[in-house]
Amino acid sequence: MTKTPIPLRADDMTHFARALARQLGDTSPSHLTLMNMLARAAGFQNLQHMRGATAAAKRLDRPDDTHPADARLVERALHQFDAGGRLIRWPSRRAVQTLALWALWAALPPGICLREHDVNDILRREHCFDDPATLRRTMIASGLMTRKKDGTDYQRLEQKPPAEATALIRALTARRRARPAEGQGAGHA
Template identity: 70%
Template sequence: MTKSPVPLRADDMTVFTRALARQLGEKSPSHLSLMNMIARAAGFQNVQHMRSASAAEKRLVRQKDNTFADARSVERTLHHFDEFGRLRQWPSKRSVQTLALWALWATLPASQILSEKAVNDHFSDEHLFEDAATLRRTMISCGLLTRKRDGTDYRRIEQKPPAEAKAVIRALSERRRARAHSDPAARHE
C-alpha cells in the first residue's frame, strides 16, 4: 500500500524548535543545532539558507502583486464589449481574444461541473455573435476550461488571471452590474 504524503506546516520555526526541544528533554541538541537539523530535513543547507529562501519568496510574491496592466491591451479588449459587458464580436487579434476569454471565464461558476448545453446557455448571455462553440473550444485550447473526452462535464480551470485580465474583469463587472440593474432577469454574476 502506498503512503500519502502528510504536509507539515509551522508558522514559526523558533516556536516549533522549542516545542521539539522540550519533547527531547535533556538530550536535546542546542537550539541552533536543532534549527539547522530541521532546515536540513526540509531540504535546505542550514537555517540561514532556509531564511534567505523564505525572504526571497516573499519578495517575489510582492513583485507579482505589484504588476501593472498594459492599459492599451485592456482598452483594446474593452472595445469589443458592449455597455452591458457582452462580447459584441470575436476579436481578430489573438492577444485580445485571450483577454476577452478571461472576461468570460470570470463569469463561469467556479468548481462546478457544467453540461455543454449549460455552457452554451451561459455564453449566450455573455456574447452577441451567437458562436458559443468557438468560445468553448478556444477556452479549452487556452487552458481556461476543461472537458471530458466525450464532450461532457465542462469545468472552469481555477487559476490566477494575469494583470491585464484582472483589469478587464474589473471593468466588465461594473458593466454587468449595470445590465443586472436594467434587466432583473439577466443577473448572471
C-alpha cells in the same frame, strides 16, 4: 452606562514607549519590557508577534504583480464589449482574444461541473454573435476550461488571471452589474 471606545493610534511604538517611560520616570521598566507590555495590551503575544503580524499585513497589501497591467491592451479589449459587458464580436488580434476569453472565464461559476448546454447558456448571455461552440472550444484550447473526452462535464480551470485580465474583468463586472435583468430592457443581438 456604556463607555464609548476611544481609539489610540501611535505611528511608531518605539517613540510611544519612550514617551511613556519618561512619564513613569524611575519606576519605568526597561524599554524592551515596556514594548512587550504594549504589544500584549494591543492583543499580541509579544513584540516579535506584533512585528511579524505587521510585516505580513504590509506584504498582503502589496500587489502580487510586479508589472502593472498594459492599459492600452485592456482598453482595446474593452472596446470589444458593449455597455452591458457582452462580447460584441470575436477580436481579430490574438492578445485581445485571450483577454476576451478571460472575461468569459470569469462569467463561469468556479468549481462546478456544467453540461454543454449550461455552458452554452452562460456564453450566450455574455456575447452577441451567437457562437458559443467556438468560444467553448477556444477556452478549452487556451487552458481556461476543461471537459471530459465524451464532451460532457465542462469545468472552469481555477488559476490566477494575468494583470491585464484582472483589470478587464474588474471593468466588465461593473458593466455586468448595471445590465438589466433577463427579460427586462432591450435584448442583445
